[in-house]
Amino acid sequence: MHFTRLLKVVAACAMLLPAGAITAALGSTEARADSCWSHNGSLMRLKAQGNRRWFLYEAPRPVLREAGVATGTLLFEGVKRGNWYEGTARVFSQACPGQPQVYSVAGPVRADQLQVTMSGRRNVNRQCHPTDRVTTDTLVFTYSHRC
Known part of the structure; x- marks a missing residue:
């Protein structure tokens, strides 16, 4: 031929x-901006516009649904600078449905662009009220597929 x-x-x-x-x-192996990612037993959707990034719940795990989390609920919003994400994350509680605690997070994108790991410190709440304790949360998002 x-x-x-x-x-x-x-x-x-x-x-x-x-x-x-x-x-x-x-x-x-680079993941696309409108793509699905796994996070802590839930399926997430990554949205991007320029360097802005959002992780939203696509299919929240059952315990989160009981805390008021639904498809489209925002978990993370921030920016990507090189191979680094930074912004704000939310933690949801059955004791405070509809009142997520917002805290700062930051962390690297793996070299193959298929995993994002961010961490941040936040207050530990009890019945929607801050305690004297602080904890570090680590959020790991692993690319799953194109949504």
């Missing part, structure tokens, strides 16, 4: 594939 004709066949086949299928087939 002529090389030019072969290129035309490859180009025609590529048009039939979903967006990103070729780069995925060629081994690109």
Whole structure:
């Protein structure tokens, strides 16, 4: 087969594939901005606009649903600077449905872009009221698939 004709066949086949299928087939491991990620037993959706980032619940685990978390509930909002995320996260409680505690988090994106690990310190609440204790939360988001 002529090389030019072969290129035309490859180009025609590529048009039939979903967006990103070729780069995925060629081994690109970078996760896409509108993608699904696993986090602590829940399925999350990553949204991006420029360097702004949001992780929203796509399918929250049952205990979170009991705390008022639904599809589309915001868990993290912030920015990506190079391979670093920073912003605010929320912790949800059955004792305080609809009143998440907001705290600062930051952390790296793994070199292959398929995992984000952020941590931050927050007050430990009891029945919606702060105690004298502080804890460090670590949030790990692992790429799952294109949503």
